[in-house]
Amino acid sequence: MTQAGAVIDRVVTERGELVLRRCGGHFEIVSNGVFLMDTRAGTSERLLVRRALDLVRPGARVLIGGLGVGFSLAEAAASTVPAEIVVLEIEETLIGWHRDRLAAYSGNALRDARVRVVNQDLLAWLGTTDEVFDAICLDIDNGPDWTVFQHNAALYDADGTALLRDRLADDGVLAVWSASAAPAYAARLATVIGPVTAYPVEVPRGEPDVVYLARRGPVGAGLRQLRASPGAGP
Template identity: 55%
Template sequence: MGTAAPEPVVIQRAAGAGGELVLRRAGAHYEIISNGVFLMDTRNGESERLLVRTAVQGLDGPVRLLIGGLGVGFSLAEALTLPAVTRVTVVEREPAVIAWHAAPLRPWSRGALDDPRVTVRRADLLDVLADPGTGRFDALCLDIDNGPDWTVTPGNARLYAPSGLDLLTRRLTGRGVLAVWSANAAPAFEALLRERFAQVGVHPVPVPRGEPDVVYRAARPRPAG
């Protein structure tokens, strides 16, 4: 007989910008739950690491990188291992998620929030993208939802629509790359990317159960109009 999986233990509950957030421990791992819906955990991280590697691949340094969504820190930690990456801006709207990286989640982000190359902006990504002072980036990684078809809050759906892609594209340099994480294939979103970018890659990542995670990579924006 197999060993039963450990029952998750709640470590902290927090009132977040998008509702209740719960950090809980299951054995050696942690899980983040948003409004009762499983969001992410520390068990694997392969697709989150691929998100960053795929975005930066082929770009000569120095690379300025923006990561939308801190999560459990896999993407940020991976970014700091890439020699081309010299600056990373992480946008995370939930104060609790940022705070959890000071202690329980620190091993998975590898203390990256203390790295001088890293700037953390506690804000909504849509607000940051719309701010003219935000500047432009050589790579932009989007991982704030379970994917284009399964957003954490209804307002995030705009990011995956034409108006949201306009905001994202305006934050890219001429060589800029947009990479988007999804917990499942999103054909309608892929079609939008192909309308707006000359190069679109689709990278499935198998998971132990269910549909593969998918990383979308879009480069060379087409001229507007």
């Protein structure tokens, strides 16, 4: 947790208070008094997208779950691989911040013709759409083992994981960001989706972030969890 900075915007949404504040030249997003994310690093968020795009062909359709401070979207938009990038973000206010104050952090990608932003809850949208993606990059809440909003936990359970699998193309890739190692979730990915690779990313304090990649294959294909190699970083 960083020291409190100057409040730039404060909005009350259906999910409570959402605050954008500036601290030491960076922006921070706080939900109901709980620190969510800031613009200081972004290494693991960029890795989330980069590793997924490494495994898909040019012309891919990419789904990003969670806009955050924009690092994942910026990484996707900087690549020539995606032909279409769909971003699901539940907070309309956050989308608005990316049209001005946070635009630089998302690479001004909301102006990219390949980008479509959908202002809906990801889980609800997944249950109603018939769209299929070559890569799904998931960065919702703090990952499978610590969700600020209890509703989001359903995205990581067996039913939520099966729903994500159904939205993947054959040989599609699911990339999931986690604030810490989540071995039980990794095992679920392996059982429901396919072979899994884990990329730990060191952070200044606390446990490493972890990016999990699961390649769609036969159900129960098994877990293949690897240590991060020197090439696993940015």
